[in-house]
Amino acid sequence: MNDDEISVVYLTMQDLISNRINENIDLYNYNITGANGFTHKIVDYNATTKTATIRMMATGGQDLNNKEINLSISSFLTGSNKFGKFDANVNLAEVSSDVNTIHLNMLQIPGGGGDNFDNLKEKRIVDILKPDETNIKLPNISFAYISNIGFIDDKLHVQVKWTKKETEKANIDDHGTFLLISDKKTIYPTNIEFGIDEDGNSKYGNGYSEYIFDVNKQMVSCYSLVAENFATNSNYIEGNWQVSFSVKAVNSSKKVDCDINIDGIKIKSVCLSPLGITLFIEGKKADDTDIEVTVPSIKNRNQNFSKFFDSNHNNQHIIKCVPIEPFDIENIDVIYVNGFPVNLFNELILSSVEVIGLLFKLTLEILTGKVI
Template sequence: MNDKKYIKNIIDSRLSEVHISRDFAEKILAKPLYKKRIIRKSLAFSIAICICAFLSVPVIAANISNIDHLKYIIGTPIFQFLQPVELNSEDNGIKMEVIAAMNDDTTAIVYLTLQDITGDRIDKTIDLYDYSINGAAAFTHELVNYDESTKTATIRMIANGGQKLNGKKVTIRVRSFLSGKQYFEQIDTHVILSNVINKSPKVIPLDMNNIPGGGGDLFSELMEKGIINVLNVDEKSIELPNIDFVKITNIGYVDGRLHIQTKWNPTKDDHGFLYLVNARGNSVQPSNVTFGIDNHGGTTYGREYIEYIYDVEPQEVSSYSLYGTFVKNNNYTEGKWATTFKIEAVDKSKKVVKDVASGDIKLDEIIIQPLGIEIIGNIKDLDRLNIEATMKDGTKITYNHAVKDSMNGERHIKYFPTSPTKIENIKELRINGVPIQLDGHE
């Protein structure tokens, strides 16, 4: 199995992690958001959670303050960049504390904790569902640490819009979260594809500019087409073993590619994907599109259906088995948690390098800042950028892809380092092994 593509599909299946602020969406689309956890591909805006999650650490004394605990978790090199906040909000037996924050001209990072004072609703699978950072265009989050003895989760939020937030009051709101996740991995569906495929199925048109999201290697191609064909809905009803929140509703070949349509129950962010595996263990990972159905049987904006698309020839299908990976959320907790504080850029220094050629990749601009490196240009293959900085003391800092944003045909990609960096201490920067001249300053 291709592990890289397998992980990529797990990330694609979580595109609902992306949050786009209501004000930002309304200004561009002039219509309300459909749902809090849905990415609008019509904005050509997407986020993937930073893969460089901090390592978990042993439980420490329960009476230590959250800010001291955070320093212990993330280490002094990162902690020294933080602006202490230490503001609490309590509701429904759960306490939220915004511990600290840091900001540069493009990115804000906020550390907060959630602690269950009265029950067991917080665990190591906690996932914020409805949350916001006012003034930020888009945001995501990740779990940094879970302390089982105190039932406390430490969470890192990452937001775009750093320059707009400088010196402004920022309100962090959490209205609901998920926990109690169940993982169903490498589930054999026992579906014999050659017996159920319709090679001439009925199809219906789908407007790719009116869907909540999608993913995979073929997604850009499908977006460029504007209108694509998907399978007519609900022509089959195939249950999956031990899975009660999704079923297969159609399988067929559309425009030379295998389509497998699924219908999802209206749950709180249960998710997953289907993939193909042959006898040698080689896998074919899908691309996918998400849509809904109106009262007349036509496609519309919605999350009810996900159609998976595979580049597999009809004569090859019989050599593949259909597997799935899914996640179910058993707990959904609501409340009103909010804190407001002023956020400042802890270090406004930056270095700008323009018109960079790195192998066959042409970059319009590289902006190096303490919290990361922003790459601007027409970059199609995000996985091709391997970024490493060597500091003057010989320390090497690696950068992992975290946030991407496309506007006006130009892609902005923010890569986060293993720890914030002092710009003046960078001796050398390499992208895909190619050294980048760092003479430009701003």
């Protein structure tokens, strides 16, 4: 199913001959034709039938309306061990600016991300920390450690070595990131993936990650270095699974204007569809602000929403919050945004049959002078 922002697909995967699928299954290489911005989450696992139910989501939902698409999966991971946020136990006030560096060719790396990544690519050659100058262990993490940390050009660099990514039995998707967190602000890094040859020079590979924060030595003591989303896996399984089907649009939605201000974030309208709640925002982007949407319980079931994306579209910020499964919006007359009520009772976008019914009722009222 799709609405104006996203497409949602639910699929089940069942192992008929072995025990290769469990509650930690994580799709690795997969594709939905015509869609982009994929993400997925396991929403149910039946241990008796060895069946996992997975929700897949993609942006650009309106472009897939009534189209025949193909979903393909060529590999997945199981045996994942995931870690939430935890303090990296690094005293940032003691981090030095006197560090050894090496050159990295940005055209010879597998990838990276973050707000400053494109600027680094334009430079082509950048300085990074010399690998393995330190060995700072991360709490409860055995598959990675901080291999160097320091300031380069007034920016904090934190380098991680992934100990099993370039071994004979490589852990394909070991990953994680860092944040700088203070009482008032969270700073996200730009990250670079790279490898190191036997002589200590950079090469193509993913055995190391370098996280670069736009914060200098004078500012950094106000922050804590926090690790987030670290995960490792034990099984990498390849195959060729695919299915084709047609994507159907949602048949109704509720949209209403509003005026909610949350720490400078101005929510001007809200749209509710069976696939989730969309917030249309003016002003600053909502990256660092917690925004929680809720609806009254439906048949004694609470709906929990998570943020799928926060993007800029036609000079307007859009936040899409999604539930675990599609839900019936017909009897939902109000939603809450950080506790602020938004009334939707008169904003249902009606079907053509309902519109004809209302026009017929209005005509009778006019002809008879009676209210029906």
